Amino acid sequence: MIAPMPVPLAATTGKPSMLLITARYAHHGAHSGLEPLHAILEQNFAVDVAKPSRTAKAALALDRFSHLIPRLMGQPPQQAGWSPYYTPSASLVEGAAIRQARQKRYDVVFCESIEKFHDRLGLIKQAHPGCRLVGMVHQPPSWWRLNAISAGVLDDFDAVIALSRQSRDHVERELGVRSVAFVNHGVDVTYFRPPEADRAIQDGFDICVVGDWLRDFDLVAQTIERTSAETPSFRWHLVLPTAARTTDAHYRAARYNNVRWYSNISDEALLALYHRCHAMFLPLIDATANNAMMEALSCALPIIVSDVGGVRDYAGEYVDYVGTRDPADVIASLRACVADYPAKRLRAAAGREHARTHLAWTKVGLQMAAIAKSL
Missing domain, CATH: 3.40.50 (Rossmann fold)
Structure with missing residues (x-):
């Protein structure tokens, strides 16, 4: 047949x-x-x-x-x-x-x-x-x-x-x-949206680091080590799976009380963290697209990111770029973000519009x- x-x-x-x-x-x-x-x-x-x-x-x-x-x-x-x-x-x-x-x-x-x-x-x-x-x-x-x-x-x-x-x-x-x-x-710009209340700096400055793939955690650890004594107002929020916390850099970062760890968090908890934090630090080794960066951009969160791979295809002129693996450059960018936070928030708001119209x-x-x- x-x-x-x-x-x-x-x-x-x-x-x-x-x-x-x-x-x-x-x-x-x-x-x-x-x-x-x-x-x-x-x-x-x-x-x-x-x-x-x-x-x-x-x-x-x-x-x-x-x-x-x-x-x-x-x-x-x-x-x-x-x-x-x-x-x-x-x-x-x-x-x-x-x-x-x-x-x-x-x-x-x-x-x-x-x-x-x-x-x-x-x-x-x-x-x-x-x-x-x-x-x-x-x-x-x-x-x-x-x-x-x-x-x-x-x-x-x-x-x-x-x-x-x-x-x-x-x-x-x-x-x-x-x-x-x-x-x-x-990026889902309807879900990842700016907070209703302003991100005012009060008793501390909250920084999130999200994801583990192609992240430079040695740079994260060095930055935390150098700032914990000099700038105790920095509070770090590290989001990565528990099973991925295997390097010396993770242990070095975990020694400090101003570092909080998250794993397997819900969409709602992730959005709440973006809304709570004052900035994102994204230390990348390489990249094409990056979900965490696009989500933060859509939430109008000021971003400091490594200048590698395809990052500029997404972030354009709406973020601060770090061109080296020197923690001193990261610290300088973080302190500049604190010192001129109203201007950083305005630029992040423009980044939100860029995400809404292009991403x-x-x-x-x-x-x-x-x-x-x-x-």
């Missing part, structure tokens, strides 16, 4: 069809990360989400159990795929996408994170050559070079979205992708949808 041809969803919905490859990230709440993008895509496409079957989930659980004894014996687990982010769970999602795309013919398959979910997505195009594959790259060029990822790994994609100009240039020149576009990551998901999500539609 000849199997019937898959029917494109566009024939029944009037919208082009899309298969979305995504997953929830433990370090992102409902208002951080890419979740707000989904609603924009659903306005423009008939969207299905890649969902692993119960059988596949059970097989993964059995496979994990079968690997338990070798791990207990000290044998390292095997790593599949070209990316260190391509875990067994990611393979499960990718497998579900391939299975669903063979059962239905989609106009577009949108991979939310190429680094996490792509290993065999080219099989979809083998089954349906007319399907277009679009994906986003999140990591900066330094990550790709350190992992020895060379040209050819992205050849299956008809279009790649890069989240900084530097990343776009790397993907185009070093990875050989001809169709690559820079589009800003978005809102309602704007950048449409740009991403337009790229997918244009193929």
Whole structure:
């Protein structure tokens, strides 16, 4: 018996069809990360989400159990795929996408994170050559070079979205992708909003440091060490997972009573912290987009940030940049923020308007949808 041809969803919905490859990230709440993008895509496409079957989930659980004894014996687990982010769970999602795309013919398959979910997505195009594959790259060029990822790994994609100009240039020149576009990551400007009350400096100056990926915690520790005696009014709020607090720098920072630690906080608690603090210090080693910076910008919080990677693609003229790893430069910027706080608040308010008009998901999500539609 000849199997019937898959029917494109566009024939029944009037919208082009899309298969979305995504997953929830433990370090992102409902208002951080890419979740707000989904609603924009659903306005423009008939969207299905890649969902692993119960059988596949059970097989993964059995496979994990079968690997338990070798791990207990000290044998390292095997790593599949070209990316260190391509875990067994990611393979499960990718497998579900391939299975669903063979059962239905989609106009577009949108991979939310190429680094996490792509290993065999080219099989979809083998089954349906007319399907277009679009994906986003999140990591900066330094990550790709350190992992020895060379040209050819992205050849299956008809279009790649890069989240900084530097990343776009790397993907185009070093990875050989001809169709690559820079589009800003978005931020939920409705949720991440300025506080109703003014951030007045009273008995102290509260500084938040949010996140752990590609953060220069040695610079954080040195800054805390030097200011704790000289400027005891500084109160530090460090938000990062407990499991990530493993370096000497974390222990050095934890010696001081004016440092408070947060882990697994809710969206509401994170927003309250942005509203409570007078400034954010973001010590970065490298970056494309940075959720913490965009959220703080959207909350009109004055920001001091390392001048690296794609930071200027997002923060523009609305933050103070630190161009070195010298804690003296950070301390000078913090003290200048305290001394001229009304002016810093005015600039941060302009940064909020910049986020609202240039970084809102309602704007950048449409740009991403337009790229997918244009193929």
